[in-house]
Amino acid sequence: MKEEKQAQPIEKHHEQPDNLSRLKKLESDELVNKYFQTTYQPPNLKKARKRLKQDVNVHYDYEIPSDMQSIGKDKTFYIRTYGCQMNEHDTEVMAGLMTAMGYQATDQMKQADVILLNTCAIRENAENKVFGELGHIKPLKKENPDLIVAICGCMSQEESVVNRLLQKHPFVDLIFGTHNIHRLPELIKEAMFSKAMVVEVWSKEGDIIENLPKKRQGKLKAWVNIMYGCDKFCTYCIVPYTRGKERSRLPDDVIAEVKELAQQGYKEVTLLGQNVNAYGKDLPFTYGLGQLMEALTEIDIPRIRFTTSHPRDFDDHLIDVLARGRNLLDHIHLPVQSGSNEILRIMARRHTREDYLALVKKIRERMPEATLTTDIIVGFPNETEAQFEETLQLVEMVGFEHAFTFIYSPREGTPAAKWQDDVPMQVKKERLNRLNALVNKQSRAAMEQYVGEVVTVLVEGESRKDAEVLSGYTERNKLVNFKGSKTLIGQMVPVKITEAKTWSLLGEEI
Numbered sequence: 001m002k003e004e005k006q007a008q009p010i011e012k013h014h015e016q017p018d019n020l021s022r023l024k025k026l027e028s029d030e031l032v033n034k035y036f037q038t039t040y041q042p043p044n045l046k047k048a049r050k051r052l053k054q055d056v057n058v059h060y061d062y063e064i065p066s067d068m069q070s071i072g073k074d075k076t077f078y079i080r081t082y083g084c085q086m087n088e089h090d091t092e093v094m095a096g097l098m099t100a101m102g103y104q105a106t107d108q109m110k111q112a113d114v115i116l117l118n119t120c121a122i123r124e125n126a127e128n129k130v131f132g133e134l135g136h137i138k139p140l141k142k143e144n145p146d147l148i149v150a151i152c153g154c155m156s157q158e159e160s161v162v163n164r165l166l167q168k169h170p171f172v173d174l175i176f177g178t179h180n181i182h183r184l185p186e187l188i189k190e191a192m193f194s195k196a197m198v199v200e201v202w203s204k205e206g207d208i209i210e211n212l213p214k215k216r217q218g219k220l221k222a223w224v225n226i227m228y229g230c231d232k233f234c235t236y237c238i239v240p241y242t243r244g245k246e247r248s249r250l251p252d253d254v255i256a257e258v259k260e261l262a263q264q265g266y267k268e269v270t271l272l273g274q275n276v277n278a279y280g281k282d283l284p285f286t287y288g289l290g291q292l293m294e295a296l297t298e299i300d301i302p303r304i305r306f307t308t309s310h311p312r313d314f315d316d317h318l319i320d321v322l323a324r325g326r327n328l329l330d331h332i333h334l335p336v337q338s339g340s341n342e343i344l345r346i347m348a349r350r351h352t353r354e355d356y357l358a359l360v361k362k363i364r365e366r367m368p369e370a371t372l373t374t375d376i377i378v379g380f381p382n383e384t385e386a387q388f389e390e391t392l393q394l395v396e397m398v399g400f401e402h403a404f405t406f407i408y409s410p411r412e413g414t415p416a417a418k419w420q421d422d423v424p425m426q427v428k429k430e431r432l433n434r435l436n437a438l439v440n441k442q443s444r445a446a447m448e449q450y451v452g453e454v455v456t457v458l459v460e461g462e463s464r465k466d467a468e469v470l471s472g473y474t475e476r477n478k479l480v481n482f483k484g485s486k487t488l489i490g491q492m493v494p495v496k497i498t499e500a501k502t503w504s505l506l507g508e509e510i
């Protein structure tokens with residue numbers, strides 16, 4: 001990685017004839033010329049696999065162009081976010097950029113002058129929701145032709161999505177990719193003055209742009225990106241193509257951001273990355289997540305979490321640092337995806353069932369109280385009943401207290417999407433139900449162990465269902481509801497647990 005503290009021009013990439021010709025197979029020249037402007041570079045599997053050798057540049061010179069600093073005066077923006085915490089945090093950056101341009105946030109889509117849909121590509125269902133939403137937005141655009149409709153996030157990085165938008169949703173004004181967020185001011189300006197749809201999606205592997213303005217959603221909990229992208233190339237996953245190569249922020253930049261959050265009164269920070277355990281592997285000096293977490297224990301902020309982990313990069317030093325506790329929470333989200341070695345092999349997960357169980361054993365030895373949660377995919381192509389049962393066994397052996405469970409959803413452009421699949425959807429659904437029943441049983445059993453215990457709750461606000469009740473989370477990420485004064489909001493409060501439910505705990509302030 002090259003560190004460039006001096007002012008550097010932000011790199012720009014321009015239209016590639018190759019990519020245009022790829023579009024032409026789906027679009028007529030006329031349609032492309034009419035609706036397609038600026039740059040479009042769809043992700044490329046071959047190029048993506050060669051990318052590890054490329055340098056990453058860090059830019060510190062970000063500024064909103066002077067002619068855009070008040071362009072949003074008396075105007076509003078609305079952002080709808082789909083998908084993971086990375087997207088939630090990208091939304092905070094986009095909200096920061098829009099605010100710095102003079103726009104005000106609105107929670108009423110109908111009133112907005114700019115609508116941004118920050119999309120997710122991880123499952124087909126997430127994509128369908130976005131196309132459904134566009135159906136609702138179309139009449140708004142008819143009523144107000146000056147409205148700017150923008151599509152960004154992971155879906156924008158997919159060639160098929162861009163083509164579908166060009167063909168079926170020409171009222172969309174702007175499409176931009178995950179590597180182009182910092183260009184939002186220039187893109188809004190282009191969209192304002194262009195009659196054609198503005199498309200700017202770079203398939204470049206991405207640099208790191210520091211000092212982007214952020215408008216954080218909360219005052220207690222904050223997300224901090226520690227790295228971007230993923231180089232694991234699991235065969236079902238679109239992320240390595242939509243988010244680019246693994247690239248770590250410099251430790252000093254992460255530490256400075258967490259210190260600033262502590263000074264601002266934040267109580268909890270979640271370090272974000274698609275595979276945070278690979279943090280530092282791309283840095284030109286030896287440094288890993290363990291060292292970063294160690295440095296962060298020195299900062300006066302009560303709680304630090306991280307997500308998401310990959311078992312392969314979870315090293316002993318990190319376990320040692322986490323076991324020392326202090327402000328590092330002992331909740332570990334460790335996606336396993338399957339309990340079958342054969343399925344793990346064709347998923348290209350780069351770990352076996354035995355590797356995973358050995359890692360869990362190490363974690364349990366050093367951190368007996370740690371809560372483990374996971375992600376599991378059911379019905380991967382040609383998964384047999386016996387292979388699925390190996391997953392159920394593993395869930396029981398590890399004793400996961402929660403799991404995000406999904407039916408496999410093919411993603412165009414990934415290797416697995418080309419494979420034949422002999423598992424009927426009905427069988428996949430039935431397997432998902434069986435898995436969920438087991439996970440729920442374990443979650444409930446874990447919750448029941450808290451009855452009679454005193455836990456520390458970071459009180460976030462009133463419960464959604466009852467304004468008399470306060471809600472917050474424990475160190476192990478358990479939702480607790482209890483009656484108390486609103487003055488407790490924002491504080492760490494000891495609560496005695498009186499009743500357990502499957503997903504939450506009830507208690508009394510002590």
Ligand code: SF4
Nearest residue numbers: 230232233234237239
């Ligand atoms: S490690 Fe996670 S983000 Fe990376 S390719 Fe695998 S599933 Fe996708």
